[in-house]
Amino acid sequence: ELRRLVATLGLERRVTIAGIRASERQKMADLLASAALFVLFSEYEAHPVAVMEALSLRRPVLVSDTSGLRELAANGLCRAISCNADAGELAAAMAEELEAHREVPDLALPDWDACAQALSDVYCNVLGSRSTVRSAPGGVTPWPPATRV
Secondary structure, three states: HHHHHHOOOOOOOOOOOOOOOOOOOOHHHHHHHHOOOOEEEOOOOOOOOHHHHHHOOOOOOOEOOOOOOOHHOOOOOEEEEEEOOHHHHHHHHHHOOOOOOOOOOOOOOOOOOHHHHHHHHHHHHHHHHHOOOOHHHHOOOOOOOOOOO
């Protein structure tokens, strides 16, 4: 149905509807890197990996103002529009973003070592902030004192 609509509107040269296998990661990265605008209009996103991938490729991003996406927009990384926007409002926002040619900051996604270090820092801060260490029955300490790993 979408392909027919694209053809009816004469947009075949401007709109791509592509299916890419999960095993074709480079093909997906190349397609994403060539996008003029990345749009994720979702009702819920806990961890918007696709948006972060688009941002890491310096693609402009338009999202719905919902969990996980709102924070990225608040930090100036993308634009958010209301989840209640209708098709016309979404289309208008997409057109505005395409015409704006916004500069996307150069971002790098954290690697696993950086994620592990950030999580370790959280635990160290929480454990280090306790004024006393509780003991388990029998006087056994349930965790070692906070140390940097």
